[in-house]
Amino acid sequence: MGIDLAIVAAKAVVVVLMVLSLAGLLGWVERKGSALVQDRIGANRASVLGFAGLGLVNTMLADPIKFLTKEDVVPATVDRRLHLLAPCLNLFPALVTFAVIPFGDVLRLGGREIPLQVAQLNIGVLYVLVMASVGVYGVVLGGWASNNRWSLLGGLRGSAQMISYEIAMGLGLISAILFYGTVDLQEMVRAQAGGPLAWGFVYQPVALLLLLTSGIAESKRVPFDLPESESELVSGYFTEYSGVKHLMFFMTDFVEVIIVSGLVATIFFGGWQVPYLGPQGFELAGGRIVALPHLVVALLQVAAFTVKVVALCWFQIMIRWTVPRFRYDQLMRLGWKGLVPIGLANVMVTALAVVGLG
Amino acid sequence: MALAVFGLLAALLLVGALVVVLHPDSVYSALALVGVMALLAALFVTLDAHLIAAFQVIVYAGAIMVLFLFVIMLIGRPGSGGPFARGKLLWAASGLGAAALAVGLGTMVARSALPTPDAGRAEFGTTTTLARALFTTCLLPFELTSVLLLIAVVGAVVLAKGRPRA
Numbered sequence: 374m375g376i377d378l379a380i381v382a383a384k385a386v387v388v389v390l391m392v393l394s395l396a397g398l399l400g401w402v403e404r405k406g407s408a409l410v411q412d413r414i415g416a417n418r419a420s421v422l423g424f425a426g427l428g429l430v431n432t433m434l435a436d437p438i439k440f441l442t443k444e445d446v447v448p449a450t451v452d453r454r455l456h457l458l459a460p461c462l463n464l465f466p467a468l469v470t471f472a473v474i475p476f477g478d479v480l481r482l483g484g485r486e487i488p489l490q491v492a493q494l495n496i497g498v499l500y501v502l503v504m505a506s507v508g509v510y511g512v513v514l515g516g517w518a519s520n521n522r523w524s525l526l527g528g529l530r531g532s533a534q535m536i537s538y539e540i541a542m543g544l545g546l547i548s549a550i551l552f553y554g555t556v557d558l559q560e561m562v563r564a565q566a567g568g569p570l571a572w573g574f575v576y577q578p579v580a581l582l583l584l585l586t587s588g589i590a591e592s593k594r595v596p597f598d599l600p601e602s603e604s605e606l607v608s609g610y611f612t613e614y615s616g617v618k619h620l621m622f623f624m625t626d627f628v629e630v631i632i633v634s635g636l637v638a639t640i641f642f643g644g645w646q647v648p649y650l651g652p653q654g655f656e657l658a659g660g661r662i663v664a665l666p667h668l669v670v671a672l673l674q675v676a677a678f679t680v681k682v683v684a685l686c687w688f689q690i691m692i693r694w695t696v697p698r699f700r701y702d703q704l705m706r707l708g709w710k711g712l713v714p715i716g717l718a719n720v721m722v723t724a725l726a727v728v729g730l731g
Numbered sequence: 732m733a734l735a736v737f738g739l740l741a742a743l744l745l746v747g748a749l750v751v752v753l754h755p756d757s758v759y760s761a762l763a764l765v766g767v768m769a770l771l772a773a774l775f776v777t778l779d780a781h782l783i784a785a786f787q788v789i790v791y792a793g794a795i796m797v798l799f800l801f802v803i804m805l806i807g808r809p810g811s812g813g814p815f816a817r818g819k820l821l822w823a824a825s826g827l828g829a830a831a832l833a834v835g836l837g838t839m840v841a842r843s844a845l846p847t848p849d850a851g852r853a854e855f856g857t858t859t860t861l862a863r864a865l866f867t868t869c870l871l872p873f874e875l876t877s878v879l880l881l882i883a884v885v886g887a888v889v890l891a892k893g894r895p896r897a
Contacts, residue, residue, distance in 0.1 A: 452758075495856075496782055502785075503785050505793075506794065510762075510797070510800075514762075529801065529805070539793075
């Protein structure tokens with residue numbers, strides 16, 4: 374009992390730390406990525422004792438220190454309790470969402486079978502929708518509690534946008550659930566064993582598009598960043614936040630990028646599956662097996678999942694710096710008149726295919 | 732253990748419900764209602780009804796209450812004084828109604844033999860079990876409910892658009 378509890382706690386801590394450090398890393402990658410897209414050097418001013426060579430490490434350290442040591446300005450006219458609650462309600466659901474995403478198969482260690490997934494929930498992927506729907510409150514309250522017209526407009530835009538794109542996201546997930554015949558993400562990954570031709574994106578390309586688009590819209594990044602849109606709303610729902618609270622909103626952004634990547638990698642790109650790697654080792658053509666010890670197989674799987682997540686994060690950052698912001702009516706039209714009908718049609722086609730082909 | 736968890740959740744739920752009714756600020760009332768929904772979901776989890784708990788949060792806390800807050804923000808906070816500056820008749824009427832409801836519910840609970848939930852069974856409350864029940868034995872009421880919701884949506888659109896100008 375005690376050891377089981379300790380294992381679960383260890384998994385939770387490791388996953389949260391991994392997500393947080395990757396989020397910090399993405400802060401640097403985003404700057405370097407934007408510099409790459411805009412043909413400049415960028416993000417090379419952070420130096421430790423005159424040493425600027427390790428740009429990555431320096432920026433990763435300098436960013437949090439800057440935020441932590443900044444003055445935390447709380448305007449006099451805000452509702453102080455809700456003002457404090459909003460960033461917490463924004464970051465918390467994002468951080469706990471990763472609990473259901475499997476980062477490896479079962480690890481056998483000292484006679485124990487440890488599933489490499491923090492929470493084996495019966496509702497599986499629905500948990501992601503639960504947390505996505507709770508995440509709206511951080512945006513709404515941030516906009517409301519700031520007692521600022523720009524913030525309120527940003528909060529209202531954010532909540533309308535997130536509720537609208539949750540439907541498209543749900544429809545994309547329904548297609549995937551129909552295709553795999555399960556809501557369990559671990560089972561979905563196991564169904565994608567074999568080469569890349571067995572991965573979900575081959576069979577559910579429309580659902581992939583729906584989930585990726587609505588996922589980016591849920592994380593409120595360009596081209597869907599109307600809730601903050603600097604040119605009109607100063608900084609939207611977190612205009613009146615500074616210091617650590619601003620960092621929490623900032624972090625949520627990147628954590629949501631990682632979650633979208635994790636979810637898309639799990640459902641459509643084989644999750645922790647390494648092509649042609651079975652539980653015994655590499656299974657080559659003609660029935661030959663290159664045997665590998667269990668620990669190596671497990672490590673390879675975790676590494677494969679990490680690589681896929683990081684690649685998808687990079688893809689999202691490239692989208693953020695190449696596509697211009699939508700207008701609000703375009704955003705709503707894309708959501709309700711574009712993605713929702715496509716999603717409904719995809720659910721119908723998938724259902725017919727599943728029933729027709731057995 | 733289970734009883735202690737239930738007691739804690741139920742106590743918090745009652746406190747939340749009281750805040751919903753008594754708080755003068757409608758934003759706090761709405762937030763307390765969100766908390767009540769979340770605690771209700773937690774109670775469902777203690778009964779092994781995980782799917783119901785998920786739906787409770789997705790539908791009520793995640794969609795309906797967000798729209799409540801949305802409307803409160805668009806209209807703005809109502810004037811000070813809150814809902815209790817409305818006279819003694821309303822107080823008496825609502826007190827009477829609440830008492831009647833309490834008595835009715837109390838007798839109903841007292842008379843019915845509450846079956847102990849068979850939460851011990853492995854497949855109880857799982858997604859598969861619930862889906863099977865929903866789409867086989869309860870298919871007709873389930874589909875009729877969706878028609879009912881459609882009627883409500885059409886009605887809302889008609890009311891919102893108003894009469895067409897002749």
